[in-house]
Amino acid sequence: MAVTTEQQQHGLTAHSHGGAEKVGTAPVSSRADHFTSFDVNAFEVPGGREEIWRFTPMKRLANLHDGAEATGTATVEVKASEGVSVETVGRDDQRLGVAGTPGDRVAAQAWTSFTEATVITLPGDAKVEPTVVTVTGAGVGEVAYGHLQVHARQFAEAVVVIDHRGSGVYADNIEFVVEDGAHLTVVAIQDWADDAVHVSSHHAKLGRDATFRHTVITLGGSVVRLTPVVTYGGRGGDAELLGLYFADEGQHLEHRTFVDHSASNCRSNVVYKGALQGEGAHTVWIGDVLIRAAAEGTETFELNRNLVLTDGARADSVPNLEIETGEIEGAGHASATGRFDDEQLFYLQARGIPEDQARRLVVRGFFHEILLKITVPEVRERLEAAIEAELEAVGV
Amino acid sequence: MATLEIKDLHVSVNTDEGSKEILKGVDLTINAGETHAIMGPNGSGKSTLSYAIAGHPKYEITSGSVLLDGESVLEMTVDERARAGLFLAMQYPVEVPGVSMSNFLRTAATAVRGEAPKLRHWVKEVKEAMSDLDIDPAFAERSVNEGFSGGEKKRHEILQLGLLQPKIAILDETDSGLDVDALRVVSEGVNRYKQSGEVGVMLITHYTRILKYISPDFVHVFANGRIAESGGPELADKLEAEGYVKYIGKAEAASVG
Numbered sequence: 001m002a003v004t005t006e007q008q009q010h011g012l013t014a015h016s017h018g019g020a021e022k023v024g025t026a027p028v029s030s031r032a033d034h035f036t037s038f039d040v041n042a043f044e045v046p047g048g049r050e051e052i053w054r055f056t057p058m059k060r061l062a063n064l065h066d067g068a069e070a071t072g073t074a075t076v077e078v079k080a081s082e083g084v085s086v087e088t089v090g091r092d093d094q095r096l097g098v099a100g101t102p103g104d105r106v107a108a109q110a111w112t113s114f115t116e117a118t119v120i121t122l123p124g125d126a127k128v129e130p131t132v133v134t135v136t137g138a139g140v141g142e143v144a145y146g147h148l149q150v151h152a153r154q155f156a157e158a159v160v161v162i163d164h165r166g167s168g169v170y171a172d173n174i175e176f177v178v179e180d181g182a183h184l185t186v187v188a189i190q191d192w193a194d195d196a197v198h199v200s201s202h203h204a205k206l207g208r209d210a211t212f213r214h215t216v217i218t219l220g221g222s223v224v225r226l227t228p229v230v231t232y233g234g235r236g237g238d239a240e241l242l243g244l245y246f247a248d249e250g251q252h253l254e255h256r257t258f259v260d261h262s263a264s265n266c267r268s269n270v271v272y273k274g275a276l277q278g279e280g281a282h283t284v285w286i287g288d289v290l291i292r293a294a295a296e297g298t299e300t301f302e303l304n305r306n307l308v309l310t311d312g313a314r315a316d317s318v319p320n321l322e323i324e325t326g327e328i329e330g331a332g333h334a335s336a337t338g339r340f341d342d343e344q345l346f347y348l349q350a351r352g353i354p355e356d357q358a359r360r361l362v363v364r365g366f367f368h369e370i371l372l373k374i375t376v377p378e379v380r381e382r383l384e385a386a387i388e389a390e391l392e393a394v395g396v
Numbered sequence: 397m398a399t400l401e402i403k404d405l406h407v408s409v410n411t412d413e414g415s416k417e418i419l420k421g422v423d424l425t426i427n428a429g430e431t432h433a434i435m436g437p438n439g440s441g442k443s444t445l446s447y448a449i450a451g452h453p454k455y456e457i458t459s460g461s462v463l464l465d466g467e468s469v470l471e472m473t474v475d476e477r478a479r480a481g482l483f484l485a486m487q488y489p490v491e492v493p494g495v496s497m498s499n500f501l502r503t504a505a506t507a508v509r510g511e512a513p514k515l516r517h518w519v520k521e522v523k524e525a526m527s528d529l530d531i532d533p534a535f536a537e538r539s540v541n542e543g544f545s546g547g548e549k550k551r552h553e554i555l556q557l558g559l560l561q562p563k564i565a566i567l568d569e570t571d572s573g574l575d576v577d578a579l580r581v582v583s584e585g586v587n588r589y590k591q592s593g594e595v596g597v598m599l600i601t602h603y604t605r606i607l608k609y610i611s612p613d614f615v616h617v618f619a620n621g622r623i624a625e626s627g628g629p630e631l632a633d634k635l636e637a638e639g640y641v642k643y644i645g646k647a648e649a650a651s652v653g
Binding site: 353361362365367 | 450451452453473474475477478479483484486489490491492493494495499500503504507508539540556560
């Protein structure tokens with residue numbers, strides 16, 4: 001893949017290695033100091049210049065950041081096999097809020113505003129069939145808040161698909177409680193209608209030796225801003241955060257991953273890949289990794305790649321790695337935004353493959369490593385078809 | 397009877413310093429059943445000739461013509477040229493991550509043959525072709541050229557040559573970087589292709605050693621962007637003994653290509 005090093009797009013200007021380094025005009029504070037609270041009023045109403053909001057089109061957020069009141073309800077349907085507990089609970093349920101604390105005003109607003117939460121508990125020491133959660137927006141012009149908790153008990157082995165569809169404005173928090181030794185695989189799909197606005201925080205808390213594979217697929221919606229945060233409650237935790245996004249004309253798709261290594265001998269691997277096409281298509285990837293002093297033996301890598309298919313699209317990519325201990329296994333990151341590689345196209349065409357088909361092969365190949373890891377065949381087929389449809393839309 | 401006619405071909409490449417002429421009037425006709433060795437020093441324009449014929453966007457044809465069976469190749473897109481029966485085995489085959497070799501081969505064969513090969517026959521055909529070139533079947537599931545060694549890449553170029561069966565094959569330094577065993581295997585692959593039908597071969601090489609395995613009918617010395625001398629196989633022996641010194645003035649020795 002051709003690699004462009006346009007500073008603005010590539011995000012090198014806001015690129016920090018280690019906590020001590022400060023780049024750019026705004027001081028880059030340590031992720032360790034990041035403010036969190038369950039109280040929406042503890043956050044100031046953001047204006048859009050703040051570090052965590054600077055890429056987000058605030059005017060298109062339907063006031064989620066400024067006290068928008070719920071006018072509707074998103075529908076949550078859960079298909080689960082025997083042994084999986086699915087409950088609808090009230091705000092006062094003591095189990096809620098254990099996986100993490102809201103880190104921005106919209107997340108705190110969602111926490112303050114939801115009326116009912118869905119709690120899915122996956123049985124311990126057992127392997128169960130995939131659970132599918134379908135969240136349908138409240139409808140065009142309606143605002144809704146939600147809360148979901150997925151709890152994998154000790155030694156559970158489970159796959160949960162969370163499928164977001166429909167219209168409207170939706171803000172929510174999703175908690176993943178992954179107990180000791182559990183293996184939880186999550187596929188979160190954002191396949192919203194064109195009008196939808198979705199601001200979501202995912203909070204994953206991994207127990208000792210827990211394995212968490214989290215795949216985000218964002219295709220539809222006007223504005224989608226997703227903030228997956230991983231914390232470790234014990235040693236040996238293993239998190240893999242994968243993402244695939246495809247932004248069309250006018251779409252803003254933003255993903256902000258944060259892996260907080262606070263326990264020793266844990267691992268994390270972040271791979272996000274995106275394609276963009278059309279005027280005003282904008283993607284943002286912010287990948288924060290913090291290795292705290294106690295997190296000896298950490299192994300982490302993060303990678304973001306963007307493929308810009310047409311003029312007028314813009315990809316921002318900012319990896320941030322802060323390391324507070326030298327006693328680690330390894331840490332690294334890579335980020336690149338490029339256009340189609342002419343040499344790849346030439347090679348495929350020189351074998352008789354027509355240009356449009358060659359382009360599709362390259363894009364499919366680009367996403368291949370992410371799709372390969374989606375183990376639920378129906379989900380994978382649907383996503384392959386969706387990507388195919390995206391490519392046909394512009395005749396790439 | 398396929399014929400490739402190159403007439404007074406002038407080609408430039410755009411560099412940071414502006415447009416630079418690399419090919420300065422190339423004339424060459426290759427008929428089916430003939431193997432032409434194009435030999436020349438580094439920078440003489442041999443690779444430019446092959447890429448220009450294949451249609452690489454980096455090269456600009458400023459004048460001249462290239463005809464395949466009377467049809468102007470230069471009017472065609474890169475993929476149309478391949479479907480018309482031209483094949484370029486590249487010196488540096490390109491890696492295409494995430495696209496499996498088997499998917500690539502089948503897509504290319506479908507495009508060139510005009511219809512998808514019957515799956516059962518196809519699997520067998522690919523298997524045999526790979527085995528002929530001592531390629532481990534596991535390569536079929538690997539991404540195109542990704543992480544292949546130089547020799548593995550060249551074997552796969554010849555694999556494609558065999559499967560796509562072009563009318564005219566241009567082999568751009570297919571021998572470079574090969575060890576003796578790989579050179580033999582690759583040469584046998586080229587010879588199988590030659591025997592398979594009425595096809596023409598343009599064999600571009602820097603060294604004479606591949607000519608021990610693939611015997612040329614004609615040998616052309618390429619220097620300073622044009623053919624400097626043509627002859628039979630004996631010309632290769634002369635080059636082996638005397639080198640290219642006679643053909644390059646100091647001024648041309650440093651030219652790109």
